Amino acid sequence: MIDLCFRGQGGSHKPFTVLGIGDDASIHRPEPGMELVISTDTSVEGVHWPVDFDLLKAADRAVCAALSDLAAMGAGALAAWLNVMARDTRAVEIMGMGGVAALQRYDVELAGGDTSRASINALSATVVGQVPEGRAMRRDRAEAGDAVWLLGKVGFASLGIEQWLGGKQDGYFVQYLDDIHPKLQAGARLLELGVKCCIDVSDGVLQDASHLALASSVGMTLELSSFPGWEILCHKVGEKSAIRAVVSGGEDYALLFTASPGMGWLDSFATRVGVCTDDINVEIQLNGTTLEGLTGGYDHFG
Amino acid sequence: MIDLCFRGQGGSHKPFTVLGIGDDASIHRPEPGMELVISTDTSVEGVHWPVDFDLLKAADRAVCAALSDLAAMGAGALAAWLNVMARDTRAVEIMGMGGVAALQRYDVELAGGDTSRASINALSATVVGQVPEGRAMRRDRAEAGDAVWLLGKVGFASLGIEQWLGGKQDGYFVQYLDDIHPKLQAGARLLELGVKCCIDVSDGVLQDASHLALASSVGMTLELSSFPGWEILCHKVGEKSAIRAVVSGGEDYALLFTASPGMGWLDSFATRVGVCTDDINVEIQLNGTTLEGLTGGYDHFG
Numbered sequence: 001m002i003d004l005c006f007r008g009q010g011g012s013h014k015p016f017t018v019l020g021i022g023d024d025a026s027i028h029r030p031e032p033g034m035e036l037v038i039s040t041d042t043s044v045e046g047v048h049w050p051v052d053f054d055l056l057k058a059a060d061r062a063v064c065a066a067l068s069d070l071a072a073m074g075a076g077a078l079a080a081w082l083n084v085m086a087r088d089t090r091a092v093e094i095m096g097m098g099g100v101a102a103l104q105r106y107d108v109e110l111a112g113g114d115t116s117r118a119s120i121n122a123l124s125a126t127v128v129g130q131v132p133e134g135r136a137m138r139r140d141r142a143e144a145g146d147a148v149w150l151l152g153k154v155g156f157a158s159l160g161i162e163q164w165l166g167g168k169q170d171g172y173f174v175q176y177l178d179d180i181h182p183k184l185q186a187g188a189r190l191l192e193l194g195v196k197c198c199i200d201v202s203d204g205v206l207q208d209a210s211h212l213a214l215a216s217s218v219g220m221t222l223e224l225s226s227f228p229g230w231e232i233l234c235h236k237v238g239e240k241s242a243i244r245a246v247v248s249g250g251e252d253y254a255l256l257f258t259a260s261p262g263m264g265w266l267d268s269f270a271t272r273v274g275v276c277t278d279d280i281n282v283e284i285q286l287n288g289t290t291l292e293g294l295t296g297g298y299d300h301f302g
Numbered sequence: 303m304i305d306l307c308f309r310g311q312g313g314s315h316k317p318f319t320v321l322g323i324g325d326d327a328s329i330h331r332p333e334p335g336m337e338l339v340i341s342t343d344t345s346v347e348g349v350h351w352p353v354d355f356d357l358l359k360a361a362d363r364a365v366c367a368a369l370s371d372l373a374a375m376g377a378g379a380l381a382a383w384l385n386v387m388a389r390d391t392r393a394v395e396i397m398g399m400g401g402v403a404a405l406q407r408y409d410v411e412l413a414g415g416d417t418s419r420a421s422i423n424a425l426s427a428t429v430v431g432q433v434p435e436g437r438a439m440r441r442d443r444a445e446a447g448d449a450v451w452l453l454g455k456v457g458f459a460s461l462g463i464e465q466w467l468g469g470k471q472d473g474y475f476v477q478y479l480d481d482i483h484p485k486l487q488a489g490a491r492l493l494e495l496g497v498k499c500c501i502d503v504s505d506g507v508l509q510d511a512s513h514l515a516l517a518s519s520v521g522m523t524l525e526l527s528s529f530p531g532w533e534i535l536c537h538k539v540g541e542k543s544a545i546r547a548v549v550s551g552g553e554d555y556a557l558l559f560t561a562s563p564g565m566g567w568l569d570s571f572a573t574r575v576g577v578c579t580d581d582i583n584v585e586i587q588l589n590g591t592t593l594e595g596l597t598g599g600y601d602h603f604g
Binding site: 018019022023024025026027028029030032035036037038039040041042043044046047048069070072073075081083085111112113114116117118119120122124126128129131133136138139140199200215 | 321326332350430438442517
């Protein structure tokens, strides 16, 4: 089915792929001096997207979620494998088209996958990218004193899903569910610029910042009012909901990264939102006052 | 969840993996002179295994189905990524344990994955192996005159599933569902011995042999009475059901491969079941008489 429907779809053929769709497995020749970066991500109807959501867009977003992991490592995307589970043949086709649309947009070769009947619609995407040896951005490279930067908006997608689920499918934030842009180019640029530590923010800032802080054995102080679009969030849904959306809302494709204080020129394409400390906690402040009792992360909505 | 439950599980750490579970993606350094072989496979409860089947074993079998694709290419397995979809936390744990059991048995490192709530239990496994450059066995390497060989039994697993679904959970063939042995070692050995063309038989001999024949632009004649265990099948379920099981039964982990007529010494560890022709059809014979009206392949049972 993948063979019939999707061979030759997706992004352009890469030298990385010696043999693509059509055999028991695909064959690949990695470039000398490069390391491979591999991630996989599953999205399930009713958990990661509302059951009445556009299935094409849902599949596109599911593939983008996997690609966003490559972006966080600074990797150039090479190839993808899609596992499509669907209720019927039509749903297979629509989800395949959605996944392929994402792969075309980022020129990622579709190297394989499978389709399976199931009583739900779901998609697992496995993606492979490459980075120069030893150069991948990782979670465990932050140091106390580093500035914390954010690239992309946080909180907008989860508010969009909330509005959709609340029957407000023309709500202001629903448009952000169409904003299907994993930060692949930006991630690769950060790596080139010497950024060493980065994480994909997809389950709320608190949880993902905590992952990074724990891996790097640092603390972190973040200032919510510095976050991109903070005023819009407050204006549209009020401060309390804005805090919740940023702290524990998911489904955005944003990158949180750290860099030495001297790299202030990064402000030309990211927003400085905090600092790494020699504490062990992630503190989230609003206008300089630490917020208490916050919990994260995003538990989707299944 | 994958991080918490499964980090450090699976097979031993390999030099291939620079950074495993715990970041946005894993990082890998391929060995010079080797190509990577990648496959992915999804198994869904109620489609690939009966709903009342042992979930641990089902997950183990699901991972083995992916590993069997590497076996067919002659690849040595290196690493795996598991996407576990499950109804509840307990099911996640059991399926994770089942998947990990397969990875331990074949010493495949668990390099990543994810877990997701879903209204069904399902598992996608993505596996990476390696072969020396240009040496992978492929479907498109058969030539007219080649002998066709089978390594492993065909038809036994699907009869086991039939018995299980029919309420005969102590039926003779159910034991073959415990026979969880993708032919990884044998596949690697075939490659070493110079075999160039091989396919995993998992959807019935007719369909998989046809895939190979089509890819290689050859025809094929297969003799059912030569198949391993043919007499047992006939004795237990009668000739008609035996034909159906071999021709279109799935869920076995067998390898069908071709080799030049001079390599008759392969009979020390495989069974010669037919010959490649310069026709374009796959003919299946029983005692020299071509069977008509056969259809394949295995449609699972969802």
